[in-house]
Amino acid sequence: MVRPVEAVQVRWFGRSALSAAFRTPVLVLHTTGRRSGRERSTPLAYHQGDDGSLLVVGGAGGQARIPDWVANLRAEPRAAVTLDRRRAAVKAVELDGDERSVVWPRLEQVWPQIAAYQRRAGRPIPVFRLTPTDGSSRDPAGQS
Numbered sequence: 727m728v729r730p731v732e733a734v735q736v737r738w739f740g741r742s743a744l745s746a747a748f749r750t751p752v753l754v755l756h757t758t759g760r761r762s763g764r765e766r767s768t769p770l771a772y773h774q775g776d777d778g779s780l781l782v783v784g785g786a787g788g789q790a791r792i793p794d795w796v797a798n799l800r801a802e803p804r805a806a807v808t809l810d811r812r813r814a815a816v817k818a819v820e821l822d823g824d825e826r827s828v829v830w831p832r833l834e835q836v837w838p839q840i841a842a843y844q845r846r847a848g849r850p851i852p853v854f855r856l857t858p859t860d861g862s863s864r865d866p867a868g869q870s
Contacts, residue, residue: 754808755782755856759794760801768795772809772856773836780807780816780856781829783837788846796852807856816856826853 750771757766773781784796799805803818821829833853834841844851 753780753782755795756806756808756813757795757798758802758805760798766795766798767808768793770795771837773833775829775855780809781833782854782856783833783840784852784854785837785840785843786847788843790847790849792849792852796854799854804859805856815859817859818854818856821853821855825855826850829853 751774752769753772755768755770757768758764759766770782775781784793786793799818800820804815805818806813806815830853840851
């Protein structure tokens with residue numbers, strides 16, 4: 727029940743009680759359900775890359791099961807994010823190989839628990855880069 731409440735807090739206030747408590751920036755990712763076709767909203771911690779893109783990971787707290795939002799993005803990479811009370815269209819690209827290897831050490835610095843999650847899950851944790859698709863030069867976080 728925490729996720730829907732957190733998603734509403736992020737949409738209304740630009741952050742949630744959990745993000746404030748853990749000092750972690752949070753966005754709401756809006757995906758299309760791969761089976762239902764309905765919009766699904768998931769609050770996620772993010773890290774802003776050097777290029778202004780947003781990086782999100784499917785750690786799921788170390789669970790073996792891949793989160794639904796990951797499967798939804800794999801089926802349909804066009805999505806949207808709500809960040810700082812603004813919604814923006816994004817395209818998700820799953821990073822693998824060298825691209826993932828380059829950003830992974832930085833993500834471990836930002837989220838030290840991520841390495842433990844990956845060990846516990848027994849699977850590589852998916853990493854997605856979200857970039858704007860609305861044609862603007864602004865990044866999804868709204869910083870030019």
